[in-house]
Amino acid sequence: MSTVTTTYKVTGMSCGHCEKAVAEEVGGVAGVTAVQADAKSSLVTVTSAAEPDDTAIGVAVDEAGYELVGRT
Incomplete structure (x- = not known):
């Protein structure tokens, strides 16, 4: 089974805690296998089983308290 790697630009992260919060929320999106x-x-950077749902990734980033700018 192949994987897809997608990179997103997220604003507002400034420390390890920020990284962890985003990784935890995005990691909960269906199909995501690593963040x-x-x-x-x-x-x-999101690794997933199939093309990720950008809207779901954006919602997860928002839930963590940050802003998804878009794909890089």
Whole structure:
């Protein structure tokens, strides 16, 4: 089974706690198998079983308290 890796730009992350909050919320989106959040670059890399639902990713980022700018 193949995987899809998608990178998103997220604003507002500034520390490890921010990274963890985003990773936990995005990790709960259906189909997501791994999340790597990096506050320094403001990038969130999502690995999923299929093309991720950008709307669901945006809602998860919002739930964590940050803003999804879009894909990079």
